[in-house]
Amino acid sequence: MVDNRFELMGGESSGGMGVVCKAIDLESGKPVAVKFLAPWDPHAGDGARVRPWTSTDLKRFHRECDIQRELSGQGVPGYVHSRLTGARPYLVTEYVDGLDLRALLTQRRPGRADAAAITVQLLRILGRVHSRGVIHRDVKPSNIMIAKDGRLFLVDFGISLPMDPQATRHTVGRTPGSLGFMAPEILQGERSPGPPADxxxxxxxxxxxxxxxxxxxxxxxxxxxxxHHRLTPAPRLSTVIGDVSEAMDETVAGLLAKSPSERPTPEVAERPFLDMLPRPGSRGNPGEQYDPKRPFLEGTASAPSAPARGGPTRRPVVRRSPTSGPSRDALRSLCLGASEELRDAGPGDCARRLVDVLPVVRRRWTDADGDVLSALLLCAEAARAEGDWVSAGSRFRAVARQLRGVGPGSPSYGSQVRARLGAVESQLNEDRIPEEAPPDWCGIACEVLELGQDARPDLVALCREVGEELLACGSSTEVAELCERLAGSA
Incomplete structure (x- = not known):
C-alpha cells in the first residue's frame, strides 16, 4: 500500500531511472501505474541493480512529474498523483492495458496498414508533445505502448527535456538514450536537442x-x-523491402537524415502514410485486440497537432553527400590555428570555426582519417576548456576508439594517451566517479611510467593532473602511489 491510497498489484518492471508497478487507486477504483524513483546502476552485480538516488536524480524525476502533468492525455498516459518527499518518491499515471511495441513485434510482424496506423499515431503524439515544448529523447519501440483498443501511448519521460535551451538541465555525464535509436547529434554530445532528435x-x-x-x-x-548512426547514410527502405512509394521512401530517408535541419516535421512526415489507412466506418475486425487501425475505423484517432514552437513546416529532404566544407589545406590551417589558441589563451575564432565544420568533415572523410582525428581531438580539448564535458567526453572517446591498439612507437601514441586521459577526466565531472575511471587511469599511468626517460613531459604532466583530480574525489591508494611516481619522473 502506498500512502493508504494505491494498493500495489505486482507486475513490476524496471528501466534506467525507476521501477513501475501496477496498482489500484482506492479513491477511483481504477488501475494505475506507480513509478518509484529507483536509478539503475549498470556497474552493480546481479544482486543489487538499484543504486541510491542523488539530488540530481530527484530533480530529474521532479521534472518528469511536471512534464507528465503538462502532457497528460491524448497519447500520453494521464497524470494521477505524485509525491517527491520521503524515502520513495513516486509518480502515478493512468494504467495502459496493453503491450509495448517491442513485445508486439516479437509476436507478429504488422501488415503495412497496421504499420502505417502505428506510424501516424506516433507522429501525431510527437507533434502534440513538441507543440507543448517538450523533447522526449528516447523514442523507441519499448517506450511505445499499444492498448487493447488500438490506441498508441508514448511513455517514460524520464530523460525528456524542455525545448528551451536556457532551461535547467539535470543531466550529467554521457547524454542518455538508447542504442540504435539515438539521433546523430545526441551521439555527438548535443545537450539541447530539438524536435528532430525525436x-x-x-x-x-x-x-x-x-x-x-x-x-x-x-x-x-x-x-x-x-x-553508423553518426556517419553512415541510412539504407533506403525501398532497397530493403521494395514496392514502396517514392513519397514514403523519401520521407523515411528524411527522418533518418544525419542533419537535424533535413528531417521533416511530424505533420509533413505522416502524409505518405495516410492513403494506407482505412476510412472511418470501413469494415474491420471488431473483436481483434491491439489493432492500431481501430481508432481510424471508429473515427476516434486524434488530429495532427500544430507545428512545434519555433518549428516551421518543411518538406522531407533526403541527405546527400556534403558538397561544402573546408578543403584539406583549409582544415589543416584551422587545426594549426586552434592548436595555437588552446596553447596560448583558450578557444578562439579558429577553434569555434573548427567545431562548426567538424560534422561535415567527419561525414566526408570519417573518423579514421588522420586530419579528422586531429580536428576531433582539438575540438574535444576546446570543449574541455569551456567546461562542456558532455561534448568533450564524446569526442575524446571517439579518438580513443580510433587509436585503440596504437603503441608507444607510433606518432599517434601521444594523441591516443591525451584522448584516453580526456575521457577519464570527462567522467570525473559526473556526480559520482564511474567504477571504470580509476582503473583506466591507472593503466594509462603505468604505460607512461614504463616509457621512462622517453615519456613526453606534457603527457606525464597531464596524467598527473588527472590523477590528482581522482585523488580529490577520494580515489584509492594505488592512484596516490602512481601520482607520486609521476611527480618523481617529471
Missing part, C-alpha cells in the same frame, strides 16, 4: 516496422552501431 528515433522505429530489421544491424559492437 523524429530520428521515430524514423528508426518506422524503418523497423516496415522492414522487420533495424536501420543498422547490431553485431555485438555498440561503438560500430553508434558510428
Amino acid at each position: 523524429l530520428y528515433g521515430a524514423g528508426c522505429t518506422i524503418f523497423l516496422l516496415f522492414a522487420a530489421r533495424p536501420v543498422f544491424e547490431y553485431g555485438g559492437n555498440e561503438f560500430q552501431v553508434e558510428y
Whole structure:
C-alpha cells in the first residue's frame, strides 16, 4: 500500500531511472501505474541493480512529474498523483492495458496498414508533445505502448527535456538514450536537442516496422552501431523491402537524415502514410485486440497537432553527400590555428570555426582519417576548456576508439594517451566517479611510467593532473602511489 491510497498489484518492471508497478487507486477504483524513483546502476552485480538516488536524480524525476502533468492525455498516459518527499518518491499515471511495441513485434510482424496506423499515431503524439515544448529523447519501440483498443501511448519521460535551451538541465555525464535509436547529434554530445532528435528515433522505429530489421544491424559492437548512426547514410527502405512509394521512401530517408535541419516535421512526415489507412466506418475486425487501425475505423484517432514552437513546416529532404566544407589545406590551417589558441589563451575564432565544420568533415572523410582525428581531438580539448564535458567526453572517446591498439612507437601514441586521459577526466565531472575511471587511469599511468626517460613531459604532466583530480574525489591508494611516481619522473 502506498500512502493508504494505491494498493500495489505486482507486475513490476524496471528501466534506467525507476521501477513501475501496477496498482489500484482506492479513491477511483481504477488501475494505475506507480513509478518509484529507483536509478539503475549498470556497474552493480546481479544482486543489487538499484543504486541510491542523488539530488540530481530527484530533480530529474521532479521534472518528469511536471512534464507528465503538462502532457497528460491524448497519447500520453494521464497524470494521477505524485509525491517527491520521503524515502520513495513516486509518480502515478493512468494504467495502459496493453503491450509495448517491442513485445508486439516479437509476436507478429504488422501488415503495412497496421504499420502505417502505428506510424501516424506516433507522429501525431510527437507533434502534440513538441507543440507543448517538450523533447522526449528516447523514442523507441519499448517506450511505445499499444492498448487493447488500438490506441498508441508514448511513455517514460524520464530523460525528456524542455525545448528551451536556457532551461535547467539535470543531466550529467554521457547524454542518455538508447542504442540504435539515438539521433546523430545526441551521439555527438548535443545537450539541447530539438524536435528532430525525436523524429530520428521515430524514423528508426518506422524503418523497423516496415522492414522487420533495424536501420543498422547490431553485431555485438555498440561503438560500430553508434558510428553508423553518426556517419553512415541510412539504407533506403525501398532497397530493403521494395514496392514502396517514392513519397514514403523519401520521407523515411528524411527522418533518418544525419542533419537535424533535413528531417521533416511530424505533420509533413505522416502524409505518405495516410492513403494506407482505412476510412472511418470501413469494415474491420471488431473483436481483434491491439489493432492500431481501430481508432481510424471508429473515427476516434486524434488530429495532427500544430507545428512545434519555433518549428516551421518543411518538406522531407533526403541527405546527400556534403558538397561544402573546408578543403584539406583549409582544415589543416584551422587545426594549426586552434592548436595555437588552446596553447596560448583558450578557444578562439579558429577553434569555434573548427567545431562548426567538424560534422561535415567527419561525414566526408570519417573518423579514421588522420586530419579528422586531429580536428576531433582539438575540438574535444576546446570543449574541455569551456567546461562542456558532455561534448568533450564524446569526442575524446571517439579518438580513443580510433587509436585503440596504437603503441608507444607510433606518432599517434601521444594523441591516443591525451584522448584516453580526456575521457577519464570527462567522467570525473559526473556526480559520482564511474567504477571504470580509476582503473583506466591507472593503466594509462603505468604505460607512461614504463616509457621512462622517453615519456613526453606534457603527457606525464597531464596524467598527473588527472590523477590528482581522482585523488580529490577520494580515489584509492594505488592512484596516490602512481601520482607520486609521476611527480618523481617529471
